[in-house]
Amino acid sequence: MLVTSKTRTYTRLQSVVFTLLFLAIVGVLAYLSTRYSITADWTANNRNTLSEASSELLKQLDGPITITSYATEDESVRRAVSELVDRYRRYKTDLTLRFVNPDLEPETVRALGIRVNGELRVEYQKREENLQNLSEQGLTNILQRLARSGERWLVFIEGHGERKPQSVANHDLGQWSQQLTAKGFKVQTHNLAQNPQLPENTQVLILAGPQTNLLPGEVAMITQYVAGGGNLLWLTDPPEDKNHYGLVPLATQLGIDFEPGMVVDPTTQVLGISDPRFALVADYPGHAITRNFDALTLFPQSHGLIITPPDGWQAHVILQTEKRSWSELGDMSDSIQFDAANDIPGPLTLGVALTRPLSVDDTGAPQEQRIVVTGDGDFLSNAYLGNGANLLLGMNMINWLANDDQLINIPVKTATDRNLQLSSLAQGMIGFGFLFVLPLLLASSGFLIWWKRRKR
Secondary structure, three states: OOOOHHHHHHHHHHHHHHHHHHHHHHHHHHHHHHHOOOOOOOOHHHOOOOOHHHHHHHHHOOOOEEEEEEOOOOHHHHHHHHHHHHHHHOOOOOEEEEEEOOOOOHHHHHHHOOOOOOEEEEEEOOEEEEEOOOOHHHHHHHHHHHHOOOOEEEEEEOOOOOOOOOOOOOOOOHHHHHHHHHOOEEEEEEOOOOOOOOOOOEEEEEEEOOOOOOOHHHHHHHHHHHHOOOOEEEEOOOOOOOOHHHOHHHHHHHOEEEOOOEEEOHHHHHHOOOOOOEEEEOOOOOOOOOOOOOOOEEEEOOOOEEEOOOOOOEEEEEEEOOOOOEEEOOOOOOOOOOOOOOOEEOOOEEEEEEEEEEOOOOOOOOEEEEEEEEOOOHHHOOOOOOOOOHHHHHHHHHHHHOOOOOOOOOOOOOOOOOOOOOOHHHHHHHHHHHHHHHHHHHHHHHHHHHHHHHHO
């Protein structure tokens, strides 16, 4: 080809045009990359992709989601949190994540009940909940609970010296009530003497330790509510008499009886608690309320329960004291010792969950009535709510009673090709090949190429 000045100019012009077009394409691609993103999961079983259940739930959530991770400067913890949350960000752009060092905000950490490094605080539509175990199933189920629509009423009976849900006194339930409100529950008090009709949207009726006798008509309204299939939380306390403040008909209806005396647990002395009236629960029977429970709960001034479920009911013990505990029938003094002739030996039942099947609803789903009775109400009071996992236990009880324990089951994704088993001979051959054979082949090929070029 004859090279002239004209061809040189044409070639240079062609190079300039090509360079400009190439730069323009790169610029357009860079701009588009800021507007759109394309991700591909090439791992076995798509381990880094949300399940269909999680992605469908995110499509139904309107409005922003804020996730706060209370994590130290440990890079491994923050990376694990970011990797989990980033899977949700791909489907919901208005989901935000921020990190807070818990060492710098100890008061906030205590107020929110943060106990684990990296624990998440999830907020959606002014409702909040904590997540300790980082997993897709855990985060998806929290979002599901926070997104539940409709008013869920928790009705506290009042008028008999019960613990007040809005009060800040030590024996009342103000802090627990605030946590319930943050989860989307509507807390309301109701005086049966003033209005004998319970609200129709009552999801859980709560009896929080009355101190004076209920009138027979009030007790009849409560037993009628239970007979009609209503859910109930009954926080009992050791009574001063055997009348149980007029609630014996309710106890008989539920097959509940009460151990005399007060629970004494010497195990608490190991924790530095000198008051013998504290009871400790460390092991929990398998139940939805105590699922994955691995923390202590403390119960001051409690009494044991005896359960004989009526026909049609099923009873599950959810709280039980240690074997070293007993029910003290004598005077409570500094030198309390177990008296085998009079005292009742442990373990003693402190909490029981009752269920019975009901007729199906309009959608054809089976309905279940749920009731929880505890031998202590102090563990949820303002004075003791922060002890151990008392708050978590109280929240789990309400979630179960309100039928918020129906978790989305997301199967764990595992890789089918992550493990490679090699024999000792195979490992030796691979090592010998990389250390000796491969370098020898490269050196030989290089020498052969040099030799051929030298002969030209």
